[in-house]
Amino acid sequence: MTAVLSVTDISRQFGGLQALSDVAFTTVPGEIFGIIGPNGAGKTTLFNVITGAFPPSTGKVVFEGTPVAGLSMDKVARMGLVRTFQATSVFRSQSVFENLRRGAMFSLLGRPSFLLRAKATVTAGAVARKRAEEIIDFLDLGAVTTNRAGDLAYGLQKILGVGMALAAAPKMLLMDEPAAGLNPTETAALGKLLLRVRGEWKIDIVVVEHDMQMIMSICDRIMVLNYGRVICLDTPSQVRADPAVIEAYLGTDDELA
Amino acid sequence: MRLGRFALVFAAVMAVLVAVPFYFPQRYIIHICVMTALFVTLGLSMNLMLRTGLVSLAHSAFMAIGSYTSALCMMRLGWPFSVSFLASGLMVALLALVSGPIFLRIKGVYFILLTYALSQVVMLNFMEWVSLFGGNSGLSDIPRPVLFGMVFNTARQFYWMALALAGVSFLVARTIYRSALGTIIDAIKEEERLASSLGLNAMGFRVLIFCISGFIAGLSGSVYAHYMTFLSPEAFTGVMIDVILINVFGGAASPIGPVLGAIILIPLPELLRDAQEYQILAYGILLIALQLFLPEGLIGLCRRILSARWRRS
Numbered sequence: 001m002t003a004v005l006s007v008t009d010i011s012r013q014f015g016g017l018q019a020l021s022d023v024a025f026t027t028v029p030g031e032i033f034g035i036i037g038p039n040g041a042g043k044t045t046l047f048n049v050i051t052g053a054f055p056p057s058t059g060k061v062v063f064e065g066t067p068v069a070g071l072s073m074d075k076v077a078r079m080g081l082v083r084t085f086q087a088t089s090v091f092r093s094q095s096v097f098e099n100l101r102r103g104a105m106f107s108l109l110g111r112p113s114f115l116l117r118a119k120a121t122v123t124a125g126a127v128a129r130k131r132a133e134e135i136i137d138f139l140d141l142g143a144v145t146t147n148r149a150g151d152l153a154y155g156l157q158k159i160l161g162v163g164m165a166l167a168a169a170p171k172m173l174l175m176d177e178p179a180a181g182l183n184p185t186e187t188a189a190l191g192k193l194l195l196r197v198r199g200e201w202k203i204d205i206v207v208v209e210h211d212m213q214m215i216m217s218i219c220d221r222i223m224v225l226n227y228g229r230v231i232c233l234d235t236p237s238q239v240r241a242d243p244a245v246i247e248a249y250l251g252t253d254d255e256l257a
Numbered sequence: 258m259r260l261g262r263f264a265l266v267f268a269a270v271m272a273v274l275v276a277v278p279f280y281f282p283q284r285y286i287i288h289i290c291v292m293t294a295l296f297v298t299l300g301l302s303m304n305l306m307l308r309t310g311l312v313s314l315a316h317s318a319f320m321a322i323g324s325y326t327s328a329l330c331m332m333r334l335g336w337p338f339s340v341s342f343l344a345s346g347l348m349v350a351l352l353a354l355v356s357g358p359i360f361l362r363i364k365g366v367y368f369i370l371l372t373y374a375l376s377q378v379v380m381l382n383f384m385e386w387v388s389l390f391g392g393n394s395g396l397s398d399i400p401r402p403v404l405f406g407m408v409f410n411t412a413r414q415f416y417w418m419a420l421a422l423a424g425v426s427f428l429v430a431r432t433i434y435r436s437a438l439g440t441i442i443d444a445i446k447e448e449e450r451l452a453s454s455l456g457l458n459a460m461g462f463r464v465l466i467f468c469i470s471g472f473i474a475g476l477s478g479s480v481y482a483h484y485m486t487f488l489s490p491e492a493f494t495g496v497m498i499d500v501i502l503i504n505v506f507g508g509a510a511s512p513i514g515p516v517l518g519a520i521i522l523i524p525l526p527e528l529l530r531d532a533q534e535y536q537i538l539a540y541g542i543l544l545i546a547l548q549l550f551l552p553e554g555l556i557g558l559c560r561r562i563l564s565a566r567w568r569r570s
Contacts, residue, residue: 077456089451091444102444107456109437112465121437168455 004029005050005081005172005206010059012045012228019045020056020228027172032198032205034219034236036212038248041225043208047176050206051083052076064171078110080171086180088157090164092150096141099149099160100132103167128167135163138200139193155186162193172204173197179211187211191218216240224248271424278413285527287412291484293523294419295477299496300503300515301426302473307509308434309466310446311361314497315372318379319349319471321493323478325383325390328399328488338402342479349475350468357464376497383490395489402483415484422480423516426473430512433469442466499523502540505547508554517555 006026012019020042027033037043049056055070062068063081073083091099108114108124136142139159144152149160158178165173178194179187191214197203209215215222216236224232224239226248232239239245278287299316306313323345330341360371383390390396402409402418409415433439444452445459453459482488499522500515507518526536551558 072453072458072460073450074453074456074458077454082456083454085451085454089448089454091447091451093447102440102452103455105437105440106444106452109441110456111458112461115438115465124437164451164455 004064005033005174005204006060006062007046007050008060008062010046010049010056010061012042012049012054012057018228020049023059023225023228023230025223025230025233027204027206028220030198030202030204031220032194032207032218034215034222035206035208035225036210036215036222037225040227041248042228043225044176045228046225047083047174047208051081051174074110077168077170078107080169081174082107082165082168082170082172083174084161084165084176084178086177088154088161088181090149090152090157090160092148094149095146096149096152096160097132097136097145100135100163100167101128103135103164104128104131104169107168131167131169135166138166138196139163155182155189158182158186158190159193162190162197166197166201166203170203172206175205175207175209177209178207179209179214187214190214194218267424267428271420274420275417278416282413284412287416289524289527291412291416291419293519294416294423295481296499296503296519296523297423297516298419298426298477299474299500300507300519301423301430301512302470302477303500303504304430304509304512304515305433305442305466305470305473307504308439308446309442309463310449311463311467312369312501313372313467313470314369314501315353315375315471316474316500317493317495317497318376319353319474320478320481320496321379321383321488321490322349322352323475324482324488324493325396325478326475327479328396328482329389331400331483332396332398338400338404338483342402342476345479345482346472346475349471349478353467353471354464357467358460361460361463361467373497380490380494390490391488393489393491395487397487399482399486399488401486409483412484415480419477419480419484422476427512427516429469429473434512438462498540502544504554505544506554508556508558510553511556514554514556521555 004027008024010023011021023046035043035046048054049069050061052068052071052073060067060069063079066079068076068081091102105124105128108127109120114120136145149157152160179190182190194205195218198205207215219236221234222236222239223230224245231244231248232242234242277290281287299320303316326348327341327345330336330344331338356375360368363371384393409418441457441462444457445462449459503518503522504515506522507514507516526533547554
């Protein structure tokens with residue numbers, strides 16, 4: 001795997017507010033990279049800058065050697081950098097199978113120009129069905145293939161969301177708080193799933209998360225943001241011991257007194 | 258097998274509709290039929306927009322531009338009807354292609370307002386640019402079409418032409434909805450952000466649908482122009498509301514919806530001539546009532562009845 005996401009000296013202001021200052025990191029191929037930080041640390045802003053929701057004030061985001069900051073979300077997705085959403089996001093009125101089929105189909109027929117290629121629809125249709133079936137096996141969704149996605153339990157909808165992102169054949173997944181709203185059992189299961197995604201599908205993952213336990217247990221490296229700055233970038237055990245991180249999360253003795 | 262059954266039903270319905278002028282040769286009935294067929298086409302053009310999650314008030318402008326383009330291509334440029342007809346569709350599609358990427362950036366009610374403004378601006382041009390468009394008195398003596406050496410100068414010929422256009426528009430809409438493109442526009446309507454995150458260029462497909470919708474509306478304008486042989490801007494002002502009403506009444510979830518809507522709503526004002534001054538009021542009340550009691554239109558009602566009967570048996 002060669003997928004590398006490289007972020008150099010990203011800064012972003014909103015009016016007078018400095019949401020991000022000089023954030024930089026580069027992923028190593030094959031790793032799960034975590035981004036954490038207290039509320040308001042700039043995690044979501046960073047996420048939105050990387051996925052192209054809005055451009056950085058300064059700095060560069062490079063995926064696989066191509067600058068992606070400011071490109072549209074769909075274009076970045078077709079390059080292999082696929083994002084998932086914090087809230088559940090599925091086509092509620094459609095079946096589980098159809099949701100997965102769409103995930104594959106939209107990545108293959110993403111632009112209107114496919115209508116000019118005579119066989120595009122036929123080929124994509126076959127590929128999409130095959131991918132959907134593979135993912136149903138992988139996620140063990142066989143019992144609910146024909147269920148309406150909107151009727152699934154919340155946790156299952158989130159799993160389906162991951163499955164749809166997989167169907168889009170990404171090189172790297174960019175996940176915004178995948179464990180938000182899940183109970184501890186579901187969170188643990190999701191953590192295991194992400195490890196399997198990396199292991200069996202050879203897809204790199206960058207994950208922004210609130211749940212400390214999960215992120216500590218699955219990530220190879222973690223970057224900690226506070227007030228828009230990187231205060232630590234290291235392995236989970238090092239991050240856990242870092243005084244700056246402890247201070248950011250728990251405050252200092254002085255504040256408690 | 259399914260396709261075979263559809264083809265059979267479609268052919269049978271078309272055959273019945275083709276025969277209408279032989280049973281009702283009265284000119285005013287055929288006139289109503291021509292207008293109904295044209296509004297079936299316009300309703301289907303609007304249906305494409307609604308299925309993509311877009312309400313547009315640009316259809317007055319679309320139809321008017323199609324009409325004036327076709328008329329002027331024949332009158333000023335001396336082009337044959339077949340070329341002028343295609344030019345009218347292409348002209349509107351071109352306008353949609355140019356304005357779409359700007360307009361479609363704007364969502365919801367603001368998009369509706371923008372398309373309304375587009376219709377107003379286009380109408381003003383037709384009214385004020387007197388040397389080219391004839392101003393408020395419009396264009397007259399628009400030549401009759403000649404196709405394959407046959408002159409179209411009777412109402413029934415225009416009925417067949419409009420019917421053919423409506424039939425083809427229906428098949429185009431149905432084919433789109435059943436293809437990958439149909440899945441794509443459904444997804445854009447339901448969860449655009451999710452669709453984009455999977456690699457779908459939602460804007461590109463919205464512009465495409467805007468263009469196809471415009472193309473079809475432009476063609477219907479062309480037939481209208483050569484059928485009426487005179488054009489004035491105010492004839493088009495109500496179109497934007499009619500095409501939405503047709504869809505809401507019939508049900509926008511199926512291409513059959515606007516067909517039913519047009520067949521029922523377009524002849525209605527003609528039959529209730531005396532009450533014509535209350536037409537707008539009646540339309541308003543109808544829209545409110547539909548939203549309250551039949552939010553999915555006639556098609557939704559049929560489906561509910563069918564599924565209730567299916568459950569009982």
